[in-house]
Amino acid sequence: MALIEFTKRGIYCKQGDFYIDPWWPVDYAVTTHGHSDHVRFGNKYYLCHTLTKPIIKRRISEDLNVETLEYGESINRNGVNICFFPAGHIIGSAQVRLEYKGEVCVISGDYKIENDGITTPFEPVKCHSFVSESTFGLPVYKWQKQEIVFNGIRNWVNDNINQQKTSVLIAYSLGKAQRLIKNLAGDIPIYVHNSIANLNEVITAAGVNIPETIRITPETTKDELRKGIVIVPPVMRDSRWIKNLSHPVTGICSGWMQVRAHRRWQSADAGFALSDHADWPGLIEAITATGAEKVYVTHGFTAAFSRFLNDEGIEAAEVLTQFGQEDDEENKVDLAGQNENK
């Protein structure tokens, strides 16, 4: 009997009687990471990685009942062994390994292969069945090494400063923002939006080292911002606040920026293909490393990716989920950040 089934409420483990990243309220929700399409309000208990706990308490409610695991640590629930492994997606993101009577299933949540310098890097886990995302499951999505992308961003920022323009980077407040801060920190001060500063606070308190940034307040002058790097969440795009800066130029950091049509559709001045999701070679590498006999493909280019896997001799099935609908990529409203600003 399979270890998981896909139900109306989400991915369900019958043997252990719990859900993974459910989208309807349940008793026990195993949580892969803190993005809003994977963790929602209303569950009685949450099980997540130690670093995800302060994040979801901050973003959802301080009153949540949360149990935590470190990477490699496991607990038993109704005879099912639950163990967490790093997914490399964002701080605290975990792959969930389930084992019951010798049968192993891994639910990877969202993941990326490349070490981004701030997230515990992805580790492949051997299993019989594997649940994979396919956000960028087409062969045109191949990332450059992040150092090349960051060099591009640094050059862009330097050009802007020389031309007296204000560099505004649009990045999701959980994940992409911390990755940018970690990799761009240097001589140029980084100014961050409230929602990012708030998350940085709880993440730092949990023991992760995030380089110093300056919280933007009404007192921050346009002059200061022009000489720095400004990072704001997607909800601020097209905002009057940005338009009122001194010669603002916006840059979007997202995997979608790989393709011209997506770049042009966005009303940004620059696009940097920087993603927290695995690219095409990354997906294939991860899946091959699991040795899984059966792959469930959730959100993304599910049809194309699962057809490709089947053609390659890996049994794969498309699964309809609600993941990716409020994804961390740009163009989605960051509800947490919005509320904090009110």
Add this chain to the structure above:
Amino acid sequence: MKRFAKLIQQLELSNKTNDKIEALVDYFNYADDKDKVWVIALFTGKKPKRPIKSALLKYWAIAITETPEWLFAESYANVGDLSETIALLLPPAENTSDFQLHTWIEELHDLEGKDDETKKEFILSAWNKLETQERFIFNKLISGNFRIGVSNKMLVNALAKQSSLDSAQIMHSIMGKWNPNTITFHELINGIHVNTDNSWPYPFCLAYALEQEPEKLGDISEWQAEWKWDGIRGQIVKRNGELFIWSRGEELVTEQFPELHFMIDVLPDGVVLDGEILAVQDKQVLSFSTLQQRLNRKTISKKQLEDAPIGFFVYDILEYEAKDFREEPLSIRRKILEQLIGGLNGSQVIISPVINCKSWQELADLRQTSRSINSEGIMLKKLSSHYHSGRKRGDWWKWKINPYTVDAVMIYAQKGSGRRANFFTDYTFAVRDGENLVTIAKAYSGLTDKEIKEVNSFVTRNAIEKFGPVRTVKPELVFEIAFEGIAESKRHKAGLALRFPRILRWRKDKKADEINTLEDLRQLLQSTL
């Protein structure tokens, strides 16, 4: 090639004309001279010969990346561009290349006539030394067009800014006949290959809309009334044996309208005519939508020539016997024009007729019949008037007929720009088609600030979905949309397109089920054909 790749990226990312011009100026300041000539050629539609079919490019890319054909198709569907899909699919380049744009174009040219194996070898080795963005451009050089929103006019403005030369002169130079392989950048923009003295046009004289009663203009006998035609305002310049046709957008459009080229033989030298480029058959003006088939085309098919024959209705004469006649009164200019053009008795070049009326009332009645001859109203020009440069109040008036209107419901809203950047000011409207709503127009202006705020708050409260910057809203608000014409359109779901739609007023008194239907618009379309 790297510099050109960067230019393309800059042009693609910005929607602002000034940024694009800045990027072009920057490019023309620093790029290689031979490259600059090719960039002008590419942007004005002078394509280099294509030695390789794009199907072959695709085939080779599929083969070396071992991509299944269906997966290539899926990727292409997501990317939307063949050259780019190939550029992204290929593995990272192992080598680099400092070849300039013109070197690549020359190398590609040399492939002409070679066998497929040689071509394949060249392409594969090129792909292996170009970065993704360069590869994309390389593929485009072989298989596509550079559609990057740079009009001839924008290109000319950038060149004028960079070189401090006169823009009309540059326009003539680059629209002329030249060979990018042989001409230098300096020769090209200085117009060594053309005589720019022959082509320069005059600024157009423009009219204000008549907002008062025509009676207030005084005695009708002091005025010349003409039909106002709905086409492309143009100037025909004939000097020293050369003929040039300028549009009001200050673009040279001579090549687009071969029907008018006979003027080179019938017009004396030193003549400049002002008039309207129109679709004309049997001396009758056809609808604007007919004319539209002939606009902005690089090549014209035989069918287009037959379906939409071009004519020129002459309004005025600005230069005669190589002398500037603009300071002469209209009455004198008209006499000269009638002597000159009246004698031609042509079917495609016609003096725009004067409407003789004894009273303003008679003229007002005639004005109501404008649409039956595809005119959009009446022009009033004072007989004593000079031909002014640009818009000047008092001597010329346009007295347009009232527009068509339709009641439609708002279904999408988008934020505006500039002062209204934080308000939803750009709306898309739909009419009923049975049970469904079908979009018919997008419109921006026409509401007061107070109304905009009201609509904005409605949109915020009633947004259903979000697609990038666009919100779908509950179909509830009804607006009266004014428009100037209607045409069949295969590109629009409704099968028709409105010309120059704008919001006339907000019909708060109407509900969404009282709006017009698609059938109403179809009937209107039939009646105008």
